[in-house]
Amino acid sequence: MYRIEPDALNELIQVLQKEQYAVIGPTLRGEAIVLDTISSASELPVGKTDEQAPAHYRVEDKAEKTFFGASVGPHSWKRYFFPPTLKMFSARKDGESFEVTEDIDNPESTKRYALLGVRACDLSAIQVQDKVFGGGAYRDPAYLRLRQQAFIVAVNCTRAGGTCFCSSLRTGPRARVGFDLALTEVVDQGHFLLVEVGTDKGEAVLSGVQRQPAKDEEVEGAEHAIRAAAQLTGRSLEPDQTREILYSNAEHPRWEVVGKRCLSCANCTMVCPTCFCTTVEDVTDLTGSNAERVRKWDSCFTLDFSYIHGGSVRASSRARYRHWITHKLASWVDQFGTTGCVGCGRCITWCPVGIDITEEFRVIRETYLMNTRGKSST
């Protein structure tokens, strides 16, 4: 474990830029902290924190000039390995036939990203998407290339966010695996950052930055702050038996209730760091001699997502919400071995009507426990 001074954070960014990485970090844009390319540590949301609640997001000032004082914003890191739009191939008309070429060296899919400020929940989300895009019989080559070329600097949370719930899902607040470097920002013993090295790649980059070995009490202080963040988390979601709970409650009256609230706006799927549904668009230019296929983010909340034979299978918003939460918490386990939810809380914050996934699941879970408790007592 090392200690670096606040100025060294800028050195880190410079080293990464010299290594041909495009450095991405949280930054203030208007009234939200989003992710974008940054060229210096001053572009991070210095001295800012956020206030998050269902359907509520505010950026606030805070006393200490921290770099990572806020929680996650509406952007998730999935947009870098799994871009919102991606050209899949170009086609050119050739008489009665056509030629198709894959854009292998498309800059969209060959960029080298250094992600600075990845929270533990988002790190788990990246691992979840690794299974989705890299674990099956068919893999996404663009995702795998971008992922393999990336450099990840994680950040441990020392403050519980307003809507997040990583501790109950065991996806945070401490970053455990999957990073090249992991930072913990400390402000109550002076202002410095602790750095944990995760890989050789991380060590190589860190060696270009002013650092010193961390003292035991500095490490302990950081541990204490991370543990406090875990304990102060307001929400929870019990990940056990999600399949039994959700599969057996497809006709629960709660679906009707949430279905009436849900606007099918698809915000949750856009901000969710693990949602991966896409659609494709085939377009031609005006002359028709060139065509392109573009992959775009899609959402299971759209009416035509499940369109077949003249109608949608999931026509009601009730059915679409049920599908989303069942997939996220239960079907995902059957498909990929883990739940798709990492507890980042974004869907709760960015839902315009404040639907809370932990609350909806709790209601269904309580019914399940009541029913099964009754059975086992006979």
Place this chain on the structure above:
Amino acid sequence: MIPRPFVVKKVRWETEDTFTVELTPREGRSKFDFLPGQFNMIYLYGVGEVPISICGDPSDSVLVHTTRAVGTVTKAMAKLGRGDSVGIRGPFGTSWPVAEARGKDVVFVAGGIGLPPLRPALYEILAHRENYGKVVLLYGTRTPSDIVFKDELEQWRARFDLEVFITVDRATEGWRGNVGVVTTLIHKAGFDAHNTIAMIVGPEVMMRFTTIEFLKRGVSPDSIYLSMERNMKCGIGLCGHCQFGPLFICKDGPVFRYPQLKDLLVKWEI
């Protein structure tokens, strides 16, 4: 994965809205290897893709697809002529239990446009006829004018080693064939319920009731196979559209054993 160019060799109209295309690859190997039950994503230049079951003879070198012209892509396909090109991605998905059915009776039940996806399995079984017991094809359509593969059905009916029963929901004047839903043909089929494989394709409601009929007759749930359909954009388990509960129709299916679907089929809007 990018589409591979194929050239249209022949187009034949089966009914007013259903047609068959025969395709060969523009370059490379002239034989398209696939298993009965699998499908391709067919690409129409500049228009889009659509998933369609492969319905030709697996031992044949020509690639055959039969479809109804109902959506943007299939309507564009309907305008194709000899020499035009399409793109093919595939074959994808799971296949019919042709090997597992050896030594057993086989009952095919096709509803409406469900006959094309079953045809490759029927060809394969007929090509090794001695390995199977009784083989029966039950086929139900809306009206007599919706019957596809008419010529072939006549040939099959003439065989002694294959029983074919056809029925329509609605008769036209002069129709002397069976009238009634295809489930009413099952009791005519005369198969050994304890040693039979059933393969069913058609609208979901039809497949459910057909399955119930087989179960009533003592066929084990594990011996009943269905082919499912859902909206697909990628065909390879990445776009998320074809999910049916936790199952991806494109890679866990489209052919499923009934126990896999049992609890899902009865749920609404799943």
Place this chain on the structure above:
Amino acid sequence: METLERILAQHQFFKDLSPEYLTLVTGCASNVRFEQDQYIFRVGDEANQFYLIREGRIALQLFSPDRGQITVETLGEGDILGWSWLIPPYFYVFDAKILDVTRAIALDGKCLRRKCEEDHTFGYELLKRFSSLLEHRLETTRLQLLDLYGVRS
């Protein structure tokens, strides 16, 4: 050569009917044969029989001026034809036309009706079986009505 009683006993419809009742039914049964294109009964005929089809095919039809003779359902081997004999006012509501030469067992409905009135237990046994038959027909008719293979516009 199989006796009528044995044929009836083996049929799914009369399964588990007590021997004495089976004998009762056999007493009202007779073998019949119909040639192709013959009509077993027509709309409006008094419904005094029902038939257990042993071989052949029959079309249930009705006539409409604009569409001609329409077949609503076909029946064949093993099927039961006719239940109007059980339900007042006891008239057939469809035409039954022979498509393929048919051999059947005809059961005297009028005679059986009388026996049902005399012995309600026997009546219940027959009614149980007919309601099962009607339920099955209703299910298949409803599926037909759904027009499952039609294209959604």
